[in-house]
Amino acid sequence: MSTKHKNQNKMKTQRQVLNAIHRLIEFIARLIYMFIAFLKGPAESQPPIKDLILLHSATTLAFKIRNRQLMSEEIVQSYIDRIREIQPVLNCMVEDRFEDALKEAKMCDEFLKSQNAPSPQILAEKKPFFGVPFTTKDCIGVANMKQTAGLTVRKNIVSKYDAEVIRLMRDAGAIPLATTNVSELAMWWETSNCLYGTTKNPYNTRHIVGGSSGGEGCIQAAAGSPLGIGSDIGGSIRIPSYFNGIFGHKPSTGIVSNDGQYPSAQSEDQKRLLAIGPMCRYAQDLSPILKILADKNADILHLNEKVDISKLKFYYMEDDGGQLLTSPVELEIKEAMRKVIRYLEKAYKVKVTKLNIRKLKKSTALWMANMSCKDEKDFTYELSNRNGHINLWWEFLKWTMFMSNHTLIALLTATFERFAVKHGSDQHTKLIQESRELYREFQDILGEDGVFLFPTHPTAAPLHHEPLVKAFNFSYTAIINVLGLPATACPLGLNKQGLPIGIQIVGGLHQDRLTIAVAEELERGFGGWVPPVIVA
Numbered sequence: 001m002s003t004k005h006k007n008q009n010k011m012k013t014q015r016q017v018l019n020a021i022h023r024l025i026e027f028i029a030r031l032i033y034m035f036i037a038f039l040k041g042p043a044e045s046q047p048p049i050k051d052l053i054l055l056h057s058a059t060t061l062a063f064k065i066r067n068r069q070l071m072s073e074e075i076v077q078s079y080i081d082r083i084r085e086i087q088p089v090l091n092c093m094v095e096d097r098f099e100d101a102l103k104e105a106k107m108c109d110e111f112l113k114s115q116n117a118p119s120p121q122i123l124a125e126k127k128p129f130f131g132v133p134f135t136t137k138d139c140i141g142v143a144n145m146k147q148t149a150g151l152t153v154r155k156n157i158v159s160k161y162d163a164e165v166i167r168l169m170r171d172a173g174a175i176p177l178a179t180t181n182v183s184e185l186a187m188w189w190e191t192s193n194c195l196y197g198t199t200k201n202p203y204n205t206r207h208i209v210g211g212s213s214g215g216e217g218c219i220q221a222a223a224g225s226p227l228g229i230g231s232d233i234g235g236s237i238r239i240p241s242y243f244n245g246i247f248g249h250k251p252s253t254g255i256v257s258n259d260g261q262y263p264s265a266q267s268e269d270q271k272r273l274l275a276i277g278p279m280c281r282y283a284q285d286l287s288p289i290l291k292i293l294a295d296k297n298a299d300i301l302h303l304n305e306k307v308d309i310s311k312l313k314f315y316y317m318e319d320d321g322g323q324l325l326t327s328p329v330e331l332e333i334k335e336a337m338r339k340v341i342r343y344l345e346k347a348y349k350v351k352v353t354k355l356n357i358r359k360l361k362k363s364t365a366l367w368m369a370n371m372s373c374k375d376e377k378d379f380t381y382e383l384s385n386r387n388g389h390i391n392l393w394w395e396f397l398k399w400t401m402f403m404s405n406h407t408l409i410a411l412l413t414a415t416f417e418r419f420a421v422k423h424g425s426d427q428h429t430k431l432i433q434e435s436r437e438l439y440r441e442f443q444d445i446l447g448e449d450g451v452f453l454f455p456t457h458p459t460a461a462p463l464h465h466e467p468l469v470k471a472f473n474f475s476y477t478a479i480i481n482v483l484g485l486p487a488t489a490c491p492l493g494l495n496k497q498g499l500p501i502g503i504q505i506v507g508g509l510h511q512d513r514l515t516i517a518v519a520e521e522l523e524r525g526f527g528g529w530v531p532p533v534i535v536a
Ligand SMILES: CCCCCCCC/C=C\CCCCCCCC(N)=O
Pocket: 186, 187, 188, 189, 211, 212, 231, 232, 233, 234, 235, 236, 237, 412, 413, 416, 468, 469, 471, 474
């Protein structure tokens, strides 16, 4: 056997051993977290959904308002009442503007009664979400509301302006209602911080909502808001959408403005990975919201063009090919993917081709390399609110005495970063090169008529704190940010434990309408959002 082969075999064995140790740690940790959850008592129940207004899509609400079938004020009031019911149990909201929202809703209703009111058709064109309330993650600036990004030191920081996406939503007639919880600095996939605490999963409060737009995923799923705005640099729209059984779309890179978001991307590279997008219970809302958020760039996406599903080329992978330190994809998720394939093959006579994209095994490393940038200020700088650096070891010590204002994972991320590949090193250059190759490989396969079905995440929502031992599972979404491609998280019902599962649908660059059209189709075939509580 040649030395090269011997080395390859040695590396393979090392990987297998590492993965086996990781599985064991995951297993032991699961038992510990289950025990902790048991000690904390049973999952908390939430009030049923009694108000049928809460069950309309945002598009339907807008239609009903402009056709005088429902008043904006009663819709806003219904959502305020619902948030008041769920907030004590789920802790998804961080700040409300209920009074202002009600005033604005009344103004909408009065305007519609006035002589100046345009016809419903004109209103649909000029102000497609006239009178419809919406929520946004607290990283996205809403004028006169706090913008903390879950960082304690920012607890009194109030945004002077609307972020560009909020301005666009207001311009479309929508009414901001509340901001929602995020992970600390939006850099983790469990929503918990020292300022507002932990957000709980509406399907089972012992489980996480995902992150970083976790409050948004939760409030949507619990029918506390008809549409939400999230942002995604590594999965922060898609992971919470998936864990909460709703739809979430990360647009193609560069389409939606990131202005007015905190933390902002530090470099052009990071900007390329970051995208703001819609989160909602009904797939039909994705495209009209994206159209507003994309503003002048909407033309690039041809969102009005009808998509013929039978003409699309479908590809899939059931997992990342066995990446080091990611969990195996749960059987029920694989089974859901197979059902989707059978459904598409039967309904549209298409062939869904299995791929083996080997570079997906390097997803975490590729994302990390793309996140690191020249002259990058490190995470301890970010944790100080870009004002000096926190003392990491001192904070760790404080944390052990429950005195730190930072989460354990934020401190671990800052530590981990010190060992990550450095910008400009040979290894970094190689990984960036490989990212480009992977992008070309995807573009060649998908072109303008291909979609790729891929797990959004290898497991359903873990228990609280469990992501600590499954840290790199976020790479299933993060790799799509590296590629800058559009991806829609699509719910596919609940697993045996009653937790949502689903897949993400990825398209070629600027082919957002394809991924959204497939999500709409799968909603028809698989039922979409399932209410987490009884609809009474
Ligand atoms: C034993 C625990 C080891 C923990 C090591 C943690 C290192 C994690 C590094 C980066 C985590 C980033 C996760 C980002 C998830 C969501 C990002 C987003 N805003 O889209």
